[in-house]
Amino acid sequence: MTLENMTKPNLLLTPGPTQVPPEILRVMAEPIFHHRTPQYRALFKSISEDFKAVFRTDERVYVFTGSGTLAMEAAVANFCSAGDQVLVLEAGKFGERWHAIAESYGLNVISLKAGYGEVVTPPEVDDALKKHPTVSVVYATLCETSTGALFDIEAIGRVVLKMGAILVVDAISGLAADRLEMDAWGVDVVVSGSQKGLMLPPGLSFLAVSEKARTLNRKAKCPRFYLDLANYERALRNWDAPFTPAISLMCGLREVLNRILETGIEGVWDQAARLAEKTRTEVRKLGLDLFARRPSNAVTAVKVPQGLDGGRLVSVIRDEKGVTLAGGQGEMKGKIFRIAHFGAITARDIDRAISVLAETIRELKP
């Protein structure tokens, strides 16, 4: 371990949590204030308004105190009743999470699966919906964080719109990294979280909800309270939160939105696209293979070279070289590693990751 590694915090290049810029950390370290005040309502109102440019929607964006999975569950419990038929697109750990949540609420889950590293295609969704015309909700993923694969949400949106179901998209890692046009693509519900492209610590999650989905919400009978949209909707009339919000994270979010709006969301997508392209190019130059066939701009998954222990590769890079990459999750454990390139990550960060990666592979090669 070099002196730099001992004294500096690790360079964090995991697909969430991601690096939080120092000036955002400073804002969150300001003394706390109470949330039943004009000060908090003004903060929440301005966040709600500016979120529209990030989600590309004119619809409401609800804010939950909780991790991304809480907002995923909100997207199940708020739009379904036990026994409802829903279609889940699965090609990795987070598609599987949609399935697990839907099952825990007693839904009738129709599962469309693709292999890890692949995506479910729009024609497959079309076929499934024609075969099961009573499907009320389609659960999809923008960037499947576990594999770095990007679903074609625009085309899936066209297919779902024809059939009358609502389309729910997990954009937890995809938001502010991969292009997502909620209103223009006919996406009804977008789920996201604070600790990815929005470069905050974990603790907030978000749900953007269309008018069509809100109508469905009023008929949905799954039991719910903390994540019940009716509670948030009532509070929103006065720019209030129904339950004590994570105030320090909300203050950080205000600063993050200032930064994103300064660049513009198109500029943020371009930046992620450039870094993703750079990462893919550099990885290939090292003779390594990319894992996802249709890669996301949020995170790049790379196959662990044959003969190498993937777990050891990631832990040596983390503990001895000062760079935290992500290993594979679930059945991908030891087989891939992942490099994120959203939020505050820079080209210099990617250069450092590639350099320690090359060095470590040389050292560990049998």
Added chain:
Amino acid sequence: MTLENMTKPNLLLTPGPTQVPPEILRVMAEPIFHHRTPQYRALFKSISEDFKAVFRTDERVYVFTGSGTLAMEAAVANFCSAGDQVLVLEAGKFGERWHAIAESYGLNVISLKAGYGEVVTPPEVDDALKKHPTVSVVYATLCETSTGALFDIEAIGRVVLKMGAILVVDAISGLAADRLEMDAWGVDVVVSGSQKGLMLPPGLSFLAVSEKARTLNRKAKCPRFYLDLANYERALRNWDAPFTPAISLMCGLREVLNRILETGIEGVWDQAARLAEKTRTEVRKLGLDLFARRPSNAVTAVKVPQGLDGGRLVSVIRDEKGVTLAGGQGEMKGKIFRIAHFGAITARDIDRAISVLAETIRELKP
């Protein structure tokens, strides 16, 4: 508004969020690290172990990313099935919240009510349980934050233990303020949150769960996912979190626990008791009436003097004098105001509150 008020943040004396000590804010502003690492597991393990001294239990304490209400819902969804008969003790807004959550899960709620400012007594609980011997869970509150009333949980514990139900206690504002002996008093489940006696920003909530409650958990059929104890139990085996935890708050919590253990939980209770007694004495000296007959050491509720507008009193003190007190909630709106005395609040803070209170009452008196 004085110069001091314009340049300094408000003195926060609300019953949550409460003041966060500057050194805790600094710890939370350190660069973030990843949670699937030995570093996070060591942090979580040490927090889990030290929590036992705060909850006075040898049982598990589960940590959720979310507000206190999420952990309240976890204490319903994890121990009940639709149609179960439960007993809810209600004497304010947060007792009513137990009722609302239980109803949203289709439970058969038996409600024992006392007026605002009062408490439900142990003999009343005894009678109700004898009348309804199939009650499986009793939902109670340590400090009813909306009125500042303290329930006699020790005696209620003895009553419930005889009947075989489990006892769940909302100690969101009571923990680390009012004495609570989870194991010795036979409390099965304790709910708490980060932004009260634990002097952190909002965003974490906690559930301490007895062996008896965990047995009940395995039979409970309410649908759940994000707050399902089975997910947390599995992850706990490796000191992992099932879903991305609020890492910066966990780092803050580590520091808070260091402070609390240094003083000892008995010392923390004594400090809150002294400040509560001081607050009650000073308030009475101003000729004001206390609201709760059995007052908590977490928060003191005071009746708004006749002829005064309670809402205006609180907003003038907040906006012109730099001290944030809490007004009344729900049906208590405008009728009471509340002063907290837990966490990092000092005698000097109470002096300042009493002084601006006296001054403002003089100014506003007709």
